[in-house]
Amino acid sequence: MPVAASAVYFLNLRGDVLINRLYRDDVGGNMVDAFRTHIMQTKELGTCPVRQIGGCSFFYMRISNVYIVIVVSSNANVACAFKFVVEAVALFKSYFGGAFDEDAIRNNFVLIYELLDEIMDFGYPQNLSPEILKLYITQEGVRSPFSSKPTDKPVPNATLQVTGAVGWRREGLVYKKNEVFLDIVESVNLLMSSKGNVLRCDVTGKVLMKCFLSGMPDLKLGLNDKIGLEKESQLKSRPAKSGKTIELDDVTFHQCVNLTRFNSEKTVSFVPPDGEFELMKYRITEGVNLPFRVLPTIKELGRTRMEVNVKVKSVFGAKMFALGVVIKIPVPKQTAKTSFQVSSGRAKYNAAIDCIVWKIRKFPGQTEPTMSAEVELISTMTEKKSWTRPPIQMEFQVPMFTASGLRVRFLKVWEKSGYNTVEWVRYITKAGSYEIRC
């Protein structure tokens, strides 16, 4: 059975019900009490997001200070349920324009009730796409697209978009300047051992597009992935241009992309939704250029002192630079005093997270700043237990750099009225989970 949610509850951290919606009758209203007593108020919270109590299953997720709980009475599809929650929260965020937390819910509960009405009927998810829902449910109140009042802007075919084949794009869009913005955002995940060898690294990337195009254009995107280039050279019977090619391990696309054509010709062709959307997601595990190398040395001198030396090398081109670089070096809980010397940037001890936080605002390529710190620990009378060293974590953003080497080779736009478009492409690599053990 697919997801047939019996009820959806929004609870705050204390367990009070903020909003709930009972879709079916097979779950009693006292189920939320059971959830509260058995899960929220015990140590079970956070051990497992799927629990069974008394014949019903509870799937819960915590988003900032709100718990969203879905109650089902049969063996339902968990992945569907969690995806539904994630998409619902994204939908709410796009309406409230900001955080999704307890206050936002209290201020907008009428809107949330309306949305809960539309996105799920009798426990089955219906339609969660923000573009369509915004056509007829707005913050100021529901605007009916068919109202006969002349003051309301007529939006033709709203229900057609709700139900039609190209559900993600309206007809009749017109822009004075036709532009497309492409953002390739990559997240590098690294796990490096204390001896300096790479245990695991991969890159997850997203291609985000912002389309401001008129009509119903057809777009085609070409990247420098190996298979795509091979196919292209096959079809055009000329050898592929030499240059770096990359292998995409796994790709998923937005629902607007024509997947059969991708499978046969390896081209990404699609009719884009209007505005901002995520075109594709990919993952690469081979041939990753790590933008930073971190060389830590931690020495424990006796019971009360520790010397920490961290050298960070940036491996990308000298003309490029990274922004917002933050290196978090963990120190033991019993730290009393710290003193630093940094060759660039600023370092501070943050007692709340037990880390030395070294921030460098602008980090040029091919440089090796270092930081050395002396940490004094509170001397304890009890026998010193050896401190388990959590890994060093890094955050950074490197514009115009892709850790995978992915490049956009071309982006063609074709529309029957044949207008010119301006295309902008931007690359940025961010740190995902960049951990270096020490």
Place this chain on the structure above:
Amino acid sequence: MAPPAQTNRSPSPSQPSGKSEVTDLKSQLRQLAGSRLPGVDDSKRELFKKVISYMTIGIDVSSVFGEMVMCSATSDIVLKKMCYLYVGNYAKVNPDLALLTINFLQRDCKDEDPMIRGLALRSLGSLNVANLVEYLVGPLNAGLKDNNSYVRIVAVIGVLKLYHISVTTCIDADFPAVLKHLLLNDQDTQVVANCLLALQEIWNGEASTSGDAMKEREALLSKPFIYYLLNRIKEFSEWAQCLVLDLVVKYVPADSNEIFDIMNLLEDRLQHANGAVVLATAKVFLHLTLSMTDVHQQVYERIKAPLLTLVSSGSPEQSYAVLSHLHLLVMRAPYVFSADYKHFYCQYNEPSYVKKLKLEMLTAVANESSTYEIVTELCEYAANVDIPIARESIRAVGKIALQQYDVNAIVDRLLQFLEMEKDYVTAEALVLVKDLLRKYPQWSHDCIAVVGNISSQNVQEPKAKAALIWMLGEYSQDMSDAPYILESLTENWDEEHSAEVRLHLLTAVMKCFFKRPPETQKALGAALAAGLADFHQDVHDRALFYYRLLQHNVTVAERVVNPPKQAVSVFADTQSSESQRPHF
């Protein structure tokens, strides 16, 4: 809909007590009810908002029912929505008053605006009152034939709701046939999807009583119908795709050509952004190829990449859902995933339920070449702050050791754990060393050297203590201090809470006695005396048994208690593959 009226929780001090506010609202609503002033809709909206917020908190506002109904005579769609939400909530408690709103609802069902028609139909369906169902049939029929697909979508779900309120009305009005017609002929995919789920539920419910329903249910699984759905699958929304894929899983194809056709058609679903769709497609593939073993293997290879990507994207809860499925697959076919063990490395701040699953998968996929790296990684986790995970990782190292033949490095690691001087680490490691020795007695010298150095005061946990004592008994000839340690343990007999430890202590002392009689004699005497005086039945019985054996014949006793043992080849609990089948 919103919380039922029964939950009258005592409100907290910061919230309004309800009574006075409700009467205020009543009078305010009554004032506005008949008014035709220009700003009245906005003030009505504010009041309605208050009513709904009280309802949500749990205050009983059913007394303003009449006034709400009076105010709902408006063309403003927001007001209508709030009014119907309120009515739907309290209709069960006040069915007579609900009758008042039926007029409005029926009129709205014929409104020109399809949004209002849809809203009214949905609200009619949620009224959930048995004697109002007759009013539901007419509008539903009209809704199912409506021009506008939004209304049809709502009407289909309305039929399902009617079925749950009153089965007979639904069947008598012949709705299933109408739904079937829509299912096969409607252009709009959301209507088709909703018909599919409604019919599935209705026929599942009827199948036990009606032969027709059973036939219909089988007809859903017929080849032309399945093909019809599969051919249109791309047009469905992602949730509907999950539904269709679930249905396809139950379909039994005629021959392998058909299987390949279906798989080719569904291949691109594996690249959908929605994780649930990918998982559903993987399920279809795996079920279809169950009987064809080599294709089944290829299916594993094919679904590996999308599933591994899903694991690292999305929230931890979503990863958990995907990992649980992966776990099942890994357990069934560990060699397929043996090259991908790096994906199961845990990150430092993942929640413990994710880490636990990953640990189990790492132990399953370990093979000759990857053992060393995996064990190194697991040892890092043992130093982790999170105690349950540290324990699990040590146990995982032990499991791998027991599975593989070449265990040099692992034994070294385990012995290093023992020197780590952390209580729980030592405890877990001791239990594992004991199991290792049972399987690989040839390592006894190295292990005993380290174990002998452990002071028994540091070991408090029952299982670990029992393990230590077993080793003392078994290898007492190698450990010089064994009798003396056992003696001191025996002196603390009364403080020893765990029966398991006491049982082991008895046996260990006996074994030690057989190997080193002069030194152990006193300890033996003390142990037997204490055992006989023990209140725990098993301990008492065993002490008595030993005592009588010794009295009877010492050599026979030795043969009984301390026979030469063979190395254990396989532990029974590692062979649980058959238990995996039902989950699949």
